[in-house]
Amino acid sequence: MVLQSSKRHYRVWNHRRLGPWCSPTGSPAPLSCETGCGEGSWILVCRLLVPTQVSLLSMEEDIDTRKINNSFLRDHSYATEADIISTVEFNHTGELLATGDKGGRVVIFQREQESKNQIHRRGEYNVYSTFQSHEPEFDYLKSLEIEEKINKIRWLPQQNAAYFLLSTNDKTVKLWKVSERDKRPEGYNLKDEEGRLRDPSTITTLRVPVLRPMDLMVEATPRRVFANAHTYHINSISVNSDYETYMSADDLRINLWNFEITNQSFNIVDIKPANMEELTEVITAAEFHPHHCNTFVYSSSKGTIRLCDMRASALCDRHTKFFEEPEDPSNRSFFSEIISSISDVKFSHSGRYIMTRDYLTVKVWDLNMENRPIETYQVHDYLRSKLCSLYENDCIFDKFECVWNGSDSVIMTGSYNNFFRMFDRNTKRDVTLEASRENSKPRAILKPRKVCVGGKRRKDEISVDSLDFSKKILHTAWHPSENIIAVAATNNLYIFQDKVN
Amino acid sequence: MEFKLEAHRIVSISLGKIYNSRVQRGGIKLHKNLLVSLVLRSARQVYLSDPCPGLYLASPAGSPVAPPQQPREPAARPPAGWEEPPSPAARATWQETEPQPERPATPGERRTDGAEPAASVTGTGDALRGGEAEAAEAAWRRVEGPREAEAGEPGGPAGDSDVFPEGPRAARRHCCCAPGREDKPGTPTGSPRVDCCCMSRPAEDEPPAPPPVCPRKRGATGVGGGTAGCPAPGSTPQKKPRRNLEEQPGGGEEEEEMETGNVANLISIFGSSFSGLLRKKSPGGGREEEEGEESRPEAAEPGQICCDKPVLRDMNPWSTAIVAF
Secondary structure, eight states, X not given: OOOOOOOOOEEEEOHHHHXXXXXXXXXXXXOOOSSXXXXXXXXXXXXXXXXXXXXXXXXXXXXXXXXXXXXXXXXXXXXXXXXXXXXXXXXXXXXXXXXXXTTSEEEEXXXXXXXXXXXXXXXXXXXXXXXXXXXXXXXTTTTEEEOOOOOEEEEOOOOSSSEEEEEEOSSOEEEXXXXXEEEEEEOOSSBOTTSOBOOGGGOOOOOOOEEEEEEEEEEEEEEEEEOSOOSSOOOEEEEOTTSSEEEEEOSSEEEEEETTEEEEEEEEEEOOOSXXXXXXXXXXXXXXXXXXXXXXXXEETTSOEEEEETTTOSSTTSOSEEEOOOOOGGGOOTTHHHHHXXXXXXXXXXXXXXXXXXXXXXXEEETTOOSSOSEEEESOGGGGGGHHHHHHTTGGGOOOOEEEOTTSSEEEEEOXXXXXXXXXXXXXXXEEEEOOGGGOSTTOBOOOOEEEOSSOXXXXXXXXXXXXXXXXXXXXXXXXXXXXXXXXETTEEEEEEETTO | OHHHHHHHHHHHHHHHHHHHHTTSTTSOOHHHHHHHHHHHHHHHHHHHHSOOOGGGGSOOTTOOOOOOOOOOOTTOOHHHHTTSOHHHHHHHHHHHHTTOSSSOOOHHHHXXXXXXXXXXXXXXXXXXXXXXXXXXXXXXXXXXXXXXXXXXXXXXSTTOOSHHHHHHHHHHHHHHSOGGGGGOTTOTTOHHHHTOOOBBSOOOOOSSOSOXXXXXXXXXXXXXXXXXXXXXXXXXXXXXXXXXXXOOXXXXXXXXXXXXXXXXXXXXXXXXXXXXXXXXXXXXXXXXGOSSOOOOTTOOSOOOOOTTXXXXXXXXXXXXXXXXX
């Protein structure tokens, strides 16, 4: 294994000086805290367009040109498939929000600092750093192209001034260090200010270089590359609570890595059958317990979850707990297996529950009860009668993610037509909201949406047949401590905030 | 009955997806293909469990029940094809394909001979699709060969209707064999071809449709052929080392390929119809009309006509389930 040798730094000018990308209007909007809407109403903080290559190139240009480019992006929605956001993740404090896209890029947004004179801008996220994490590769041996799409990003807890995150595509995991530089050394003896070497014979005095302030620069460097450990497509990564190890899971195997060691990993789960013809299920997601560094769970395409304890044995093929809900025979159809496949599994912050997402439902399981979930929420049950069409257009294979809020009282997941749903576990209330450009006025209050399933459609309701299945919310994230959510809709990133906040 | 039709449709869609997955960027996605194969299985099970009117087993020979002559657009979409009971369509196509394999069969006319008394002849359906179905059925029949033979096939004695026996063979010819072979429709010993489990087309197969003749005839050569494996034409593809979808007979090779052997075997079980999807060269003109398969370009993997070991190995478990698609 060869460690990556790239020493490229990705430098991004500080956008805070030049104005935020995020605000479409270009000016801060007044904080509308007067208009009360009752608890649980959400307002749009900002809609972020991941800057495309066009705009990145223009960063050196003057402000006017950038404004023009901004508006071009905004109005014409110029986006390629490479801009489609494929993962969203807040860091542990919520100050940073990272997105990965299909083009292999990672864009990190930072929350606007609260300041006296710009109190209205608090809560907005601006671009902090952008870098190309993965490039398309070609496996010549197998004649396979390896997509550069970022499947997952996971932050490491901050231990010093720099930020660290893991990003992965189908085959390779990388550890990135994102750091700020606001000073630079000046006064070298052998180099002049532009960096050109000086003729030693012209040097008559010596001086000590000093650090002088400079414009803030954020640079991202790849610190580790964990490659060549997965034959199948990586679907999950999860940082262990010991902050020393992490795991990566593909369809059939889960590997445990140490952050410091890139040329070997431990295989802790292997469900590949000796005879591939006997393959019946694959691993779909995996996550470490938030507090117990020996415990992790992984979900399967059969709708089951296995909890494993690494203390039990080196190879955790035998689970410690097995969570499965008996299938409802009345719902059997051709597609029962597909819709029972779990697309995401998440521990609650408390570590007491796990939440799983399959095609039509979200389920909350108590770790102490294996035979059935304690809560089941229907996300879009009206699709149950349309499974055949969804199978034809491949929508049935969409992998929706699910998230907990900071207090584990509300869960959220996405749906079609740019709808996303929130379920309050305590009050048993749920709401459907839409992330759309029409509601993109800053501080606009989101109106709950409703899908009409019956014949009679009320005003403001939308019928199932009018749903746009090309607009799907697969990736969402919830701030770890506040009611701020990030919703990825194709190439747009919406940040919403609870109005009560 | 509707279940059967829907099952058909789902099967064809599924096989189309499996085919397309080979050309997708990023390589074959194991998870998705596994799910698709599960759907395939479910659809097949429904197919088999849904009792169909036994008309399919009626003797085709000499009682050509002309299926309704309906305009069949060669490129009919899969759903359309499902309107009609596969069998009549299938037979019709067989006849077509046999004499003129290249021609995108215009079913209508040739239906007459030996058209199996279709249980419920309603539809049009796509000729080619029918052909595929036939081919697929033929393959299935092959699997069932021996049984059918005992079952007192209506098809008539040996060598009866040239058409039908040819049909499957022709279809198979389509599917896997070198184009050259196609000009010999009547070759009774298309044995090499006979056993090709290449699938020329998404298996829209009606279970019982094909004339029992087929199986029986295959029985003679088929079973034998089956055991013998796929000779000549097969050999070419067999030589191809690379198998994306298909599993090496030996099962997952050491080499950590991303195997979807499970799927591959399913496909091989489904029989003849798939080779058109898998092979680079499309035998004869008929292929173009096939629904769904837009691009054969990448079919770099020449058909894994894995007729011998993998098929044989699977024949037992599956054959009991297969009732002649």
